[in-house]
Structure formats: C-alpha cells, structure tokens
Amino acid sequence: MDEVDKIIMHQLQQVDATIEPTEELAEFTPEQVVRAVSGCLAEIPMAQRFGVASSLAQGCKDSGYRGDIGYQTFLYPNAVELRKLLMFLIEQLPRERQTTEDGASGKMQALSHRQLLQRQIRKELTHQLKTPWVPQFARSVGNRKSLGCSSLGIEFRPHINLSIPSANPEERTKEEQQYFDQLAPNLFQQTASKSVDLIASVLHKNELDRWGQGLPDSTLLFVDSEEPEAPIIAPTQSPSSGEAEVSPFQELSNQVQELRVQCETLLTERKSHAAALAALKLRETKATEEIGRIQPMLKLHERTSLVLADPEENLAKLESLLKSTQSKRQTLTQQWLDYRKPLLDTLEELKTAKEAQEVQGIRNSIENLEQELQAKTKQHNELNATLRSASQSLAPRKEYTRRIHEFIGNIRKQRADIYKVLDDTRQLQKQLNVVGAQLQRQFNYTDDLLFQSAKHDLHAKRAYKLLAQLHANCSELVECVSLTGNVTKQIRELEVQIDGEKLKNVLTSLQQITGDIQKFEQHIQELQGQIRAAEHPKVES
Amino acid sequence: MATSPGKSPALEAGNTETTGLLSATVVAGLRNLGAIISPPLTKLLIANSLKLTLHPDATIAPVPEIYASNAACAKQSEYAVVTLYALATKHGWDGLHLRQQLEQLGLDAGAVDELSRVYEDSRKELVLRQLQLGHSFPHITDIQWRIVCDVKSSTSDCSTGVANFHINLGNFRPSSGERVTIVEFVCNAEELQSLINRLKEIERHCNQMAVA
Numbered sequence: 001m002d003e004v005d006k007i008i009m010h011q012l013q014q015v016d017a018t019i020e021p022t023e024e025l026a027e028f029t030p031e032q033v034v035r036a037v038s039g040c041l042a043e044i045p046m047a048q049r050f051g052v053a054s055s056l057a058q059g060c061k062d063s064g065y066r067g068d069i070g071y072q073t074f075l076y077p078n079a080v081e082l083r084k085l086l087m088f089l090i091e092q093l094p095r096e097r098q099t100t101e102d103g104a105s106g107k108m109q110a111l112s113h114r115q116l117l118q119r120q121i122r123k124e125l126t127h128q129l130k131t132p133w134v135p136q137f138a139r140s141v142g143n144r145k146s147l148g149c150s151s152l153g154i155e156f157r158p159h160i161n162l163s164i165p166s167a168n169p170e171e172r173t174k175e176e177q178q179y180f181d182q183l184a185p186n187l188f189q190q191t192a193s194k195s196v197d198l199i200a201s202v203l204h205k206n207e208l209d210r211w212g213q214g215l216p217d218s219t220l221l222f223v224d225s226e227e228p229e230a231p232i233i234a235p236t237q238s239p240s241s242g243e244a245e246v247s248p249f250q251e252l253s254n255q256v257q258e259l260r261v262q263c264e265t266l267l268t269e270r271k272s273h274a275a276a277l278a279a280l281k282l283r284e285t286k287a288t289e290e291i292g293r294i295q296p297m298l299k300l301h302e303r304t305s306l307v308l309a310d311p312e313e314n315l316a317k318l319e320s321l322l323k324s325t326q327s328k329r330q331t332l333t334q335q336w337l338d339y340r341k342p343l344l345d346t347l348e349e350l351k352t353a354k355e356a357q358e359v360q361g362i363r364n365s366i367e368n369l370e371q372e373l374q375a376k377t378k379q380h381n382e383l384n385a386t387l388r389s390a391s392q393s394l395a396p397r398k399e400y401t402r403r404i405h406e407f408i409g410n411i412r413k414q415r416a417d418i419y420k421v422l423d424d425t426r427q428l429q430k431q432l433n434v435v436g437a438q439l440q441r442q443f444n445y446t447d448d449l450l451f452q453s454a455k456h457d458l459h460a461k462r463a464y465k466l467l468a469q470l471h472a473n474c475s476e477l478v479e480c481v482s483l484t485g486n487v488t489k490q491i492r493e494l495e496v497q498i499d500g501e502k503l504k505n506v507l508t509s510l511q512q513i514t515g516d517i518q519k520f521e522q523h524i525q526e527l528q529g530q531i532r533a534a535e536h537p538k539v540e541s
Numbered sequence: 542m543a544t545s546p547g548k549s550p551a552l553e554a555g556n557t558e559t560t561g562l563l564s565a566t567v568v569a570g571l572r573n574l575g576a577i578i579s580p581p582l583t584k585l586l587i588a589n590s591l592k593l594t595l596h597p598d599a600t601i602a603p604v605p606e607i608y609a610s611n612a613a614c615a616k617q618s619e620y621a622v623v624t625l626y627a628l629a630t631k632h633g634w635d636g637l638h639l640r641q642q643l644e645q646l647g648l649d650a651g652a653v654d655e656l657s658r659v660y661e662d663s664r665k666e667l668v669l670r671q672l673q674l675g676h677s678f679p680h681i682t683d684i685q686w687r688i689v690c691d692v693k694s695s696t697s698d699c700s701t702g703v704a705n706f707h708i709n710l711g712n713f714r715p716s717s718g719e720r721v722t723i724v725e726f727v728c729n730a731e732e733l734q735s736l737i738n739r740l741k742e743i744e745r746h747c748n749q750m751a752v753a
Contacts, residue, residue: 126751154673165617167565172613180613187620188593194717198594199674202624203631209564 011090015039026079033077076509158204159196570621573614575649590622630671636661679723682712
C-alpha cells in the first residue's frame with residue numbers, strides 16, 4: 001500500500017502545500033486529515049472541530065462518496081477508511097486544476113471584469129441559440145425583450161423645419177396667429193411622413209432653439225452674406241468714376257511702360273557686366289598662380305648671383321661651413337647613440353618580463369582548468385551513480401504496473417466466473433420454476449380428481465385428506481429451506497461486516513475517545529471548581 | 542419657421558431656472574398646461590401625445606376638442622410634452638427627477654402631477670422606443686439570388702458561357718414590410734463557396750462561444 005500512499009501524498013501536496021508529507025497514511029494526525037480533506041473540498045468557515053468535521057463529512061457525501069463517513073472519520077481516523085476517502089476525493093478533482101492553479105489565483109482579480117463580460121456574452125449567445133425561430137415581421141413581439149431591437153431600427157431623421165408657435169405670443173403677427181390657430185398642422189401631422197421621425201424631430205428642434213439663440217441670428221446672417229457682396233459692388237462703382245480721368249491713367253500706364261523698358265535694358269547691361277567681371281576674376285587668379293611659381297626661382301637666382309660675385313672667398317667660407325656642420329652632425333649622432341643604448345636595454349628587459357608574466361598566467365590557467373576538470377569528473381561520476389540509482393528506483397513502478405495488470409486480469413477472470421455462476425443460478429431458478437409449476441398443475445389435477453371421487457368413495461376421501469396434509473407439509477418444508485438460505489446469507493454478511501470492523505481497530509479509537517472524555521470530565525471538574533470558587537467569595541461577602 | 546430672437550422673458554426664466562435642456566418654446570408650451578388649457582384637456586393632450594409618440598404608425602382617432610378653443614397653444618403644448626418626454630428618456634431621468642425639474646419651472650401643480658405620473662407609467666415603453674432610434678449598420682435578414690449568364694455584349698456577339706451567381710442581401714423595413722437592398726454582388730461558384738465557408742466559421746465561433 002506504500003505506493004498508493006505515496007500517490008496520495010503527492011496529490012495532497014499539490015492541493016495544499018502546507019500539508020507536511022509523511023511516510024504512510026497511518027501516521028496522519030487528525031489535524032492533517034482535516035486539512036487535507038478541507039483542502040480537497042472548499043474551505044468551510046466554522047470554528048469548532050466537530051462542526052467542521054461533520055460538515056466535511058456531509059460535503060463528502062454530497063459529492064458522491066458512498067462509504068461510511070461521519071465526524072468520527074476526521075476526529076478518530078484509521079488508515080483504511082482514510083485511504084478510501086482520499087482516493088475518492090483525488091479522483092473527483094478536476095484535471096486542469098494542477099495546471100491552472102498557479103496562474104489563476106493571480107489573474108483572478110485583473111481579469112474579473114473581462115471575464116464577467118465574456119461570461120455575459122456567452123450566456124447571451126447560448127440564450128440566442130436556444131430561442132425558437134420567429135419570422136422577421138413578428139420579431140417586434142416575439143423576441144424583442146430578450147434580443148433587443150434586432151433589425152427594427154429607426155433612422156435618426158429629423159424634420160428640420162418644424163412649424164411650432166414660438167414662445168412669446170406677443171411677438172406673433174395677427175396673420176401668424178391666425179395661421180397657427182386654424183391652418184397649421186399639429187406636430188404629429190407634420191411628422192407623419194415615413195421619411196422623418198417624431199422624436200428625432202423634436203430633439204433636433206429643441207437643440208436648435210437652445211443653441212440657435214446664441215449663434216448669429218437671421219439678421220447677423222444677413223450681415224454675413226453682405227460682406228462677400230462688397231467687393232462685387234466696388235468694381236462696379238470704380239469704372240463709373242474712372243471714366244472722367246482717362247488721360248492721367250494713360251499717362252501713368254505710359255510711364256509704367258517706359259520704366260519697364262528701362263528696367264529691361266538695365267537688366268541686360270547688368271548681365272553683360274557680370275560676365276565681364278567673371279572673366280577678369282579668372283585672369284586674376286591665373287596671374288597670382290604665375291607669380292607664386294616665379295618668385296622662388298627669382299630668389300634662387302639672386303643668391304647664386306651673390307655667391308658668384310666673389311667666387312674664391314665664398315667657396316672657402318662654404319667649405320668651412322660644410323666641415324663645421326659635419327663635425328656637429330657627428331657629435332649629435334654620438335649623443336643620440338648614448339641616449340639610445342640604455343633605453344634599448346630597458347625595452348629588452350621589459351619585453352622579457354612581460355613574456356615571463358604571460359607564461360605564468362597560462363600556467364595558472366592550466367592548473368585551474370585541471371582542477372575544474374577534476375571537479376567535473378567527480379560530478380559526472382556522482383551523477384552517473386544517481387542515474388543508476390534512479391533507474392533502479394524506476395523498477396518498482398514497472399513492477400507496480402505489472403501487478404496492476406495482473407490484478408486486472410484476475411478481476412476479469414473472476415468476473416467471468418461470477419457471470420458463469422449467475423448463469424447457472426438463473427438456469428437453476430428456471431428449472432425450479434418449471435418443476436414448481438408442473439407440480440402445482442399436477443396437484444391441482446389430482447386434487448380435482450380425488451375431490452370428485454371422494455363424494456362417492458370412502459377411501460378416496462381419506463386419500464384426499466392425506467393429499468391435503470402432504471401438500472401442507474411439503475410447502476412447510478419449502479419454506480424452511482428458503483428460510484435456511486436467508487439465514488446463511490445474513491450470517492455471511494455479518495461475517496464480512498465483522499471483518500471490516502476488525503480492520504478499523506476500534507480498540508485504539510475507543511481508547512482515544514475514552515481519553516478525550518476523561519480529559520473533558522477533568523476540564524469540566526476544573527471549571528466547576530472555578531465556578532464554586534468564584535461563587536463562594538460572593539456568598540461570604 | 543425660425544424662432545424669434547432670444548429676448549423673451551420665458552427664455553431668460555428658463556435659462557436661469559432649469560438645467561437649460563429645454564428651449565423657451567418647450568417651457569412656454571409646458572406653462573400652457575393647466576393654465577390656458579383646462580385640466581381635463583391637459584390630461585387628454587398628454588395621453589394623446591404619449592400614444593402618438595409610442596406608436597408613430599398607429600392611426601389614432603383625432604381629438605378635435607383639444608384644438609377647439611386655443612389651437613396655437615395646444616400645438617405648442619403638444620410639442621412641449623413630446624420634447625419633454627424625449628429629453629427625459631434621453632437623459633435617463635426617473636420620475637422624481639422629472640418632477641423636480643418641472644417644479645423648478647413653476648408649472649401648474651396638477652399638470653406636474655399628471656406629467657410625472659404618465660412618465661413613470663410608460664417609462665419602459667419610452668426607453669424601448671428611443672433605443673431603436675439612431676444610426677446603425679444595416680441588419681441583413683433576407684437574401685435573394687439568381688444564376689446569370691451573358692448572352693452577348695457590346696464587345697462580343699457570342700456568349701462566354703460563364704455562369705455567375707447574382708446575389709442580393711437585404712432586409713425588410715419593420716414599419717412597412719417593404720424590402721430594402723443593402724448590397725448586391727456577383728460571384729462565381731468558388732467565391733461563393735469560400736464566402737459560405739467564412740459564414741460557417743462565424744456560426745462555429747458562435748457555437749464555441751456558447752458552449753465553452
């Protein structure tokens with residue numbers, strides 16, 4: 001049974017993480033039992049253990065548990081019953097619970113509105129799918145309440161020019177008043193047309209009345225419409241006044257013409273000047289380039305001519321200069337070499353030092369890698385060992401499934417046997433019935449025959465009496481047999497019950513109960529003592 | 542008929558006293574009730590207006606006595622009552638709120654009672670009537686089709702022999718029962734098949750939503 005217990009433990013752990021796993025169900029404390037069962041069922045807010053236990057039992061019964069269950073199952077548990085109960089409950093758990101449990105609790109609140117809406121949509125759709133079909137013209141009556149208005153919409157089409165008497169009767173003219181009193185159609189007549197809607201019209205007019213007051217009114221609108229006309233009027237007036245002054249206009253236009261011509265000539269002149277300017281600039285740049293090329297040549301020529309003026313003296317001067325420069329150069333080279341040597345030495349030193357450092361680093365890393373390799377190998381070995389042990393521990397599972405298969409096979413065999421026995425029993429019953437019926441018919445016939453002859457014959461009369469007696473005795477016998485059968489059946493049932501009760505180890509539970517009762521009695525006595533102690537001082541006082 | 546430029550005392554009173562949802566004409570029309578128009582006629586006028594509001598297509602017997610004495614005022618009041626109920630329904634007022642608004646206008650007490658009573662009694666119908674009103678996408682409730690094939694055209698004298706489905710989706714006007722075409726299209730058998738599959742997908746989705 002340990003495998004079953006392990007499975008139960010695993011499942012309970014998933015249902016409620018606070019349940020501490022124990023090796024066997026036999027070690028379960030009452031508190032753990034209560035917690036496990038209450039974790040499986042919904043939480044029940046009751047203070048007392050008894051109340052909780054009995055409501056848990058009721059919950060189990062309600063969810064279809066058929067075994068013997070009551071508050072004692074939770075307060076004084078035994079392994080057999082508990083195993084049965086928990087296995088039943090775990091079977092009843094919804095399959096998705098384990099996967100959704102973690103995510104659902106967090107999202108519950110965030111999604112609640114959306115989920116509610118979705119649920120509502122779902123409900124609505126289900127409802128719509130279930131409603132009977134109603135022809136379209138009858139839908140306004142049939143499904144209107146449940147399905148809203150469907151396609152029976154009315155377009156929002158207002159009558160934009162309702163004729164209703166205005167608010168102030170004093171402002172109406174006599175003709176208007178007469179018109180409204182006699183001829184004007186009422187509101188409903190005005191909106192009777194199919195193309196407009198009454199409510200749309202009145203809403204439209206109400207808004208127009210409210211906001212039309214603030215807007216530019218008819219008079220303002222007139223002013224607005226005048227403005228664009230103004231420019232049209234102005235040109236029509238200007239020619240009439242301009243006719244008198246033809247010559248100045250002509251003059252002015254002539255002047256304009258002249259100025260335009262002048263402007264054009266000036267523009268062409270400017271263009272030609274600009275072209276000339278560009279050409280000149282180009283020439284200037286070329287000239288400056290030439291100058292730049294010629295000047296160094298000029299300098300060289302000047303200096304050679306100076307040297308050539310007094311050749312011998314200048315030559316000696318130049319030679320001495322050359323010598324001094326050479327000696328200077330030699331000293332500088334010497335100096336340079338002096339400086340360079342120590343620096344080269346230090347460079348060499350540094351290079352060797354660096355190389356040594358690198359080598360050291362590589363060695364260190366090699367050592368590290370070796371250590372790591374060793375650790376990894378060790379780990380590998382360990383893992384191999386665990387793998388082997390794991391694969392070994394897998395074996396019981398296989399064994400277990402094999403046993404389950406065996407059990408199933410056995411159960412099948414037994415079932416076939418049971419069916420066979422049932423068939424036999426049925427056959428037997430049939431035969432019994434046939435024989436019984438035959439016997440009955442035979443008896444009836446004999447009875448009749450003897451009765452007929454008993455009227456005339458004395459022996460026959462006696463025979464008839466004997467027959468009756470025989471019949472009575474036989475039926476008594478049959479009754480006895482059936483009674484014996486019933487008693488045997490009862491005995492067997494009782495034996496089974498006794499076995500069951502034996503399994504429940506009543507003795508320990510009884511001891512526990514008596515222990516509890518004693519504790520309670522002690523507690524009650526203590527309380528009574530306290531009460532007395534509390535009462536006495538009162539009496540004395 | 543434009544309204545008179547807004548300097549009327551009624552308008553000013555209306556603007557200061559109410560929330561300003563009612564126009565001056567409406568306020569004036571409401572003030573006629575129970576004053577210029579006698580209380581029994583007021584009752585009749587309100588009932589008549591409500592009936593005609595709720596059943597625009599119904600043919601209701603004309604009530605000449607309403608217009609017998611002061612027709613202009615009666616017409617104005619009819620307009621006022623209909624507008625009042627439409628606005629109250631639009632803004633979701635309950636009976637008490639309507640009464641408060643009307644009492645602020647200083648109307649005749651009997652008229653206020655009658656107006657609020659009628660409104661409370663038939664609020665549900667008014668809401669249902671106004672819920673239908675508005676602009677919406679057309680509902681398609683009917684379909685007609687025929688199979689078409691060209692015989693000849695301006696560019697070709699012989700038939701192409703291609704058969705097409707000419708499909709017309711529409712609905713029936715709720716008021717008159719007359720059929721309205723919403724969309725009309727032509728498609729071949731393959732296109733039709735894919736359209737039907739899409740529609741079936743909708744049905745499946747609907748079923749899924751309902752079951753899940």
